[in-house]
Amino acid sequence: LKRSLNQAIAKEKDLAPCREILDQLEAHDEAWPFLLPVNTKQFPTYKKIIRSPMDLSTIRKKLNDGIYKTRDDFCADLQLMFVNCVTFNEDDSPVGKAGHSMKTFFDSRWAELIAH
Numbered sequence: 001l002k003r004s005l006n007q008a009i010a011k012e013k014d015l016a017p018c019r020e021i022l023d024q025l026e027a028h029d030e031a032w033p034f035l036l037p038v039n040t041k042q043f044p045t046y047k048k049i050i051r052s053p054m055d056l057s058t059i060r061k062k063l064n065d066g067i068y069k070t071r072d073d074f075c076a077d078l079q080l081m082f083v084n085c086v087t088f089n090e091d092d093s094p095v096g097k098a099g100h101s102m103k104t105f106f107d108s109r110w111a112e113l114i115a116h
């Protein structure tokens, strides 16, 4: 029991900064393409091109439901979201530009978090 309690405490320590970064990503001016899953009725080719869709609301739910065991699991879903965006969108499109801006912001906050 004691070990599992310590593991629970260690997991909370690892994931707490993830909540903080996710708060900031959701509040970012250029978060609008990522707040909800891509609407596949609006973009019918999306599911054919993107095999593993990911968005901030899905990441928030997975974090709240305890799906992420480590902060790297969390980071992997964010990187998936950004790779999907580069795959589906031109770099100079509004969504493409928002994706690059959000990724730059995330990468800098993540480095601060890991590097303390």
Ligand SMILES: Cn1cc(C(=O)NCCCNC(=O)c2ccc(F)cc2)ccc1=O
Binding pocket: 032, 033, 034, 035, 036, 038, 039, 043, 084, 085, 088, 089, 095
């Ligand atoms: C990641 N990605 C997003 C889109 C995309 O067009 N996404 C929604 C645009 C319209 N949605 C909004 O503007 C909006 C959504 C939620 C919200 F709270 C406020 C505004 C297209 C391709 C792609 O790869």
